[in-house]
Amino acid sequence: MNEIDVKFLEDSFKKYYFNHFNLITTPGRTPEREFGYQKFNSNFFNRHISLKDDKELHLLFMQNIPSDVYCSNAYYAFPNSPMNEKDWKEADLIFDIDAKDLNLSCRKNHTVSICNQCNEISKNNNECIKCNSSKLEKKSLPCKICIEASKIEVSKLSNVLINDLGINQEDIHVYFSGNEGFHVYVYNSQFQHLGSKERSELVDYIMFHGAIPETFGMKKFKPNRSLFPDFDQKGWNGRFSKHVYGSKSKRSKIISELLANGYSSFQKILDDISQQIGVKIDPNVTMDIHRIFRLPGSINSKSGLTKILCTNIAKFDPYTDACFLNDDSVEVLANCPIEFKLKNKKFGPYVNQKISVPTYAAAYMICKKLATIA
Amino acid sequence: MLVLGQDEKAKYPFLADAGEYLKDKGFSLAQFGNDPVLKLSVEKALHRIKVAAAGEVYKSDLIDGQASKDYVLEREVFSFLLAIVLIKLTGMSTLVKRFALAEARRAENYLEKDLGNASNKSKIDLATRIIYDLFNIEIIKENDFFIIPVSDYLRHSVTFHEREWKLINRHVENGKVFLTPDKTVRLIRKELGNYISSKIINAPKPSMIPGLEKIVDELILISKKLTPTYTIVTGEYPPCIKHAIDVLEKGENLPHSGRFMLATFLLSRGQTVQQIAPLFKNAPDYNPRVTLYQLNHLAGTSGSSTKYACPSCEKLKTQDLCFITKECDNIINPSQFGKKRK
Numbered sequence: 001m002n003e004i005d006v007k008f009l010e011d012s013f014k015k016y017y018f019n020h021f022n023l024i025t026t027p028g029r030t031p032e033r034e035f036g037y038q039k040f041n042s043n044f045f046n047r048h049i050s051l052k053d054d055k056e057l058h059l060l061f062m063q064n065i066p067s068d069v070y071c072s073n074a075y076y077a078f079p080n081s082p083m084n085e086k087d088w089k090e091a092d093l094i095f096d097i098d099a100k101d102l103n104l105s106c107r108k109n110h111t112v113s114i115c116n117q118c119n120e121i122s123k124n125n126n127e128c129i130k131c132n133s134s135k136l137e138k139k140s141l142p143c144k145i146c147i148e149a150s151k152i153e154v155s156k157l158s159n160v161l162i163n164d165l166g167i168n169q170e171d172i173h174v175y176f177s178g179n180e181g182f183h184v185y186v187y188n189s190q191f192q193h194l195g196s197k198e199r200s201e202l203v204d205y206i207m208f209h210g211a212i213p214e215t216f217g218m219k220k221f222k223p224n225r226s227l228f229p230d231f232d233q234k235g236w237n238g239r240f241s242k243h244v245y246g247s248k249s250k251r252s253k254i255i256s257e258l259l260a261n262g263y264s265s266f267q268k269i270l271d272d273i274s275q276q277i278g279v280k281i282d283p284n285v286t287m288d289i290h291r292i293f294r295l296p297g298s299i300n301s302k303s304g305l306t307k308i309l310c311t312n313i314a315k316f317d318p319y320t321d322a323c324f325l326n327d328d329s330v331e332v333l334a335n336c337p338i339e340f341k342l343k344n345k346k347f348g349p350y351v352n353q354k355i356s357v358p359t360y361a362a363a364y365m366i367c368k369k370l371a372t373i374a
Numbered sequence: 375m376l377v378l379g380q381d382e383k384a385k386y387p388f389l390a391d392a393g394e395y396l397k398d399k400g401f402s403l404a405q406f407g408n409d410p411v412l413k414l415s416v417e418k419a420l421h422r423i424k425v426a427a428a429g430e431v432y433k434s435d436l437i438d439g440q441a442s443k444d445y446v447l448e449r450e451v452f453s454f455l456l457a458i459v460l461i462k463l464t465g466m467s468t469l470v471k472r473f474a475l476a477e478a479r480r481a482e483n484y485l486e487k488d489l490g491n492a493s494n495k496s497k498i499d500l501a502t503r504i505i506y507d508l509f510n511i512e513i514i515k516e517n518d519f520f521i522i523p524v525s526d527y528l529r530h531s532v533t534f535h536e537r538e539w540k541l542i543n544r545h546v547e548n549g550k551v552f553l554t555p556d557k558t559v560r561l562i563r564k565e566l567g568n569y570i571s572s573k574i575i576n577a578p579k580p581s582m583i584p585g586l587e588k589i590v591d592e593l594i595l596i597s598k599k600l601t602p603t604y605t606i607v608t609g610e611y612p613p614c615i616k617h618a619i620d621v622l623e624k625g626e627n628l629p630h631s632g633r634f635m636l637a638t639f640l641l642s643r644g645q646t647v648q649q650i651a652p653l654f655k656n657a658p659d660y661n662p663r664v665t666l667y668q669l670n671h672l673a674g675t676s677g678s679s680t681k682y683a684c685p686s687c688e689k690l691k692t693q694d695l696c697f698i699t700k701e702c703d704n705i706i707n708p709s710q711f712g713k714k715r716k
Contacts, residue, residue: 084680134625135658165524166549190525190549198528200692205541209692215543234547283692284631 004373005366006040010065012325012359013299016306017061020324023306024061024297026054028187032075032089036292037066040301047292050080067301070292073185083290090192093199094293095206096285097153098181099146106145110338111138114369121335121370139368141340142180150181151313156279157184160206164235166190176318178300178307183293200287208236208278213266216240220263228255236277243277244269299325304363320344325360332362336370384434384447385484386504387454388477388570395451406456407585415449419456420589426476427469427596431483462579463590466597474571481566482559489520489555505558509565519552522561527551530561535688535706612711613697614690615639625656631685631693633657635708637672638684642709647673684709 001009017024027033036047037060047070051057061069072079073094077087100107108124115121115128116135127134140146154174161167161184173185191202204210213219216237217227229237231248244258245251258266285291294300294307306324310316319342334350334357341347347361354374357365365371383390396402406412425432435446454477461469488494488501502513502520511526524546531539545552553561582590611619618636621628628636633654640650647669654665667676674681686707690696705711 082677084677163548164546190523194525194528197532197689198525200689201528201532201541202524204692205546208542210537210540211542212537214538235545236542237545284629287692 001041001366001369002372008330008373009040009067009301009304009363009366012304012363013067014062014065015326016299016324017058017065020297020306021054021058023308023324024054024057024295026051026057027071027296029075030054030057032077032079034072034074034076034079034086034292035060035295036070037064038068038301039064040067048080048082048086050078066298069295069298071295072290072292074289074291088289091289093186093189093191093202094286094291095157095184095186096177096181096282097150097157097184097280098177098282099142099150100140100180101282102146102149102153102280104146104149106143107140110143110146111140112337112368112370113138121337123337137369139370140180141338141368146180147318151316153280154182154184154313157206157281160279161186164205165202174310174313175296176305176308176310176316176322178294178298178305178322179302182310182313183307196287196289199289200283203281203283203286206279206281207283208274211236211270211274213263213270216266216270218258218263218266223259223263225252225255225259228258239277240273243273301367304360304367323360325363327358327360329356330359330362331356331374332365332371333374334365334371336365336368340364380444380447382500384450386481387451388481388573389504390451390455395455399448403459403580403583406459407583412452415452415456416586416589418449418453419460420593422453422457423460423469423473423593424596426473427600429472429476431476431479434480458574458577459580459583460586460590460593461574462577463582463586464593464597465579466594468600469593469597470571470574471567472600474567474574475563477570478563478566482563485559486555489558501559505562508569509562511562513558516552518554520555520558521550521552522558524549524551527553527561530565533564610712611639612702612705612708613699614687614695614708615711617697618695619653622653622656625658627658629693629695632695633668634672634682635685635690635693635695637669638682639708641669641673641681642684647675683707 031050031052033050034047035049035051035057036045037049038045046064049060051060060066072091074091075089077089079086081087111124113122113125113128113136115131115133116137117133118128118131120128120130122129124138125136128136158169158172158174161172162169167186167189171187171189173187175183175185177183191199194202216229217224219227228251229241231241231245231251232238233241241251245254258269296307296309299306304325305318305322308322310321319340323342331354333352333354334348335352336348336350339346339348342361342364343358345358345361347357347365350371362371362373366373378386378389383395401412406416422432434450457473461473485501485504488497491497498515502515505511505513509530511522511530513520513522515521524541527544528541531541537543541551615636618628618632621632622636636653637650640653641647647666650669651662651665654660655662670676672682684707685693687696687698687702687705690708702711
């Protein structure tokens with residue numbers, strides 16, 4: 001990114017941070033967390049930082065004008081020591097739901113390819129239309145469908161967390177990640193002290209991975225129809241029934257079919273439906289107990305949007321509710337082949353056009369590498 | 375501390391304090407080397423170890439956890455305590471493991487019976503108390519099931535490789551897992567084994583008891599025969615590793631978890647960081663400096679000096695990195711691929 005663009009983003013981010021410190025609060029038990037940040041145009045990741053309180057955090061923002069700020073979900077005795085000396089105590093349970101993992105068909109329509117060799121920008125391609133290089137960077141401008149699909153996964157996740165895993169609704173906090181999805185935090189649960197392996201098992205449960213036919217009543221030998229789950233059962237038995245039987249009245253007929261098709265066909269059904277009824281979370285995120293996550297209230301430098309708490313997920317619209325940069329007009333040279341909407345205003349498509357746009361829209365395109373300050 | 379009756383000590387002899395028990399009964403260890411009556415207990419102890427070494431569970435003289443004569447109960451406890459003494463005298467860790475596992479399975483049978491005994495509340499209470507005291511798991515009986523918190527279930531089941539033990543294959547409701555008595559005790563088998571083996575390991579090693587030399591020699595011989603040796607019969611890579619190499623060769627992106635698996639696997643096969651690094655040069659985000667830094671970190675030559683191990687097959691399945699074939703032959707970690715037990 002060129003220096004003028006960096007200067008523009010730093011100025012805009014700084015203004016946001018100065019005016020919105022109320023949105024950035026340190027998470028509970030601040031001195032036990034590890035913080036980290038990155039600056040624009042720097043590959044260096046400043047990690048292993050410990051902070052006492054909000055004041056120190058705000059100082060970090062003002063002194064460094066970071067592009068991205070992170071905070072651990074883990075609690076340590078010595079958060080600023082090297083990883084193996086930190087003395088891990090426990091970690092909040094975190095889930096990452098990202099539109100890019102949902103295999104949505106809309107994705108190809110709003111993904112652009114930026115060639116690493118010649119910087120040519122084109123709509124989603126596997127090789128550069130100008131120099132044929134296959135080293136492309138993909139940037140997505142997620143659409144409404146992406147956000148709505150991610151919300152459905154959030155609601156599926158909440159359902160499993162509350163009904164199966166006994167989590168209190170008020171201990172589940174949902175954040176828009178600032179780019180393409182949601183981060184779901186679970187506080188004060190029985191899972192705080194679990195290690196990575198145990199969390200990975202929890203992930204398989206939530207994603208409906210690894211189910212065997214016996215769990216749903218199908219036996220290899222002498223299968224018995226009375227063992228199949230009922231429509232109104234709790235947990236995965238109930239979700240399985242609703243998905244596979246469709247309705248209460250079809251239960252008997254479908255069970256006869258399942259029995260007739262046999263054990264291995266039943267296993268295949270279980271493997272297949274995990275894609276539909278399982279919650280699509282990123283397993284690696286939940287399993288990692290030493291990760292640092294984007295700090296709520298901070299800006300995501302992939303988009304210029306804020307990672308923000310969603311109090312009403314159904315009504316939440318990231319393109320208005322997470323867009324906090326100012327409206328001052330800026331002139332940019334834009335090469336953005338895809339239309340997008342921010343603060344209820346449509347922008348693009350632009351083909352190598354010099355245009356005047358509000359700061360938030362300029363930042364959005366510059367963060368996506370689809371514009372530069374003119 | 376649990377207060378146990380004589381029959382409970384016979385069922386769960388590992389709960390008894392060995393030194394105290396012998397003292398209470400008025401015996402010293404040396405007497406077991408030459409007293410012809412006590413010899414019976416020594417023979418029983420030897421039998422108990424042999425059965426365990428063969429992978430079986432020792433069948434005691436108790437009937438439904440009871441015995442008609444006090445001396446039968448006593449001999450049950452003696453033979454257990456003596457078995458520990460004999461194993462200590464051999465100094466063979468294979469015997470410790472086998473014996474602890476077999477004794478755990480034996481105790482498991484009793485625990486299961488006690489838990490499943492709907493008519494006798496005191497027996498259920500004792501079994502749940504043992505499980506709570508030893509392993510800090512609170513079990514609550516609800517109708518025909520025992521329910522335990524999901525987190526406790528995961529802590530114990532995570533080492534099991536059978537799929538039926540995955541949380542997805544259990545009835546889970548409101549933060550609790552529902553288990554039958556047999557599954558409840560099976561869940562703690564390993565810990566029970568660990569508990570018993572830690573008792574053996576932590577027991578002081580006695581000096582040789584005159585009269586027991588022959589038995590100890592016999593046990594050493596048995597133990598030596600048990601120690602398996604593994605040899606690599608093929609240098610071929612498992613399918614997950616082949617797949618990862620394919621992806622990289624095509625210049626496609628291999629996720630971080632896949633790179634971690636590949637690097638740790640090759641390190642475990644004795645390859646050096648310099649040999650492994652070029653594999654990543656086709657990756658879309660290849661940076662030689664970062665690659666070397668990360669490989670050195672995994673090899674333990676920089677950073678924390680922790681050498682990272684290749685993830686288990688189960689973990690790779692979760693990460694969508696497993697491409698199982700029948701050649702995998704029930705291994706539980708890619709690093710076991712192609713190794714055969716002699």
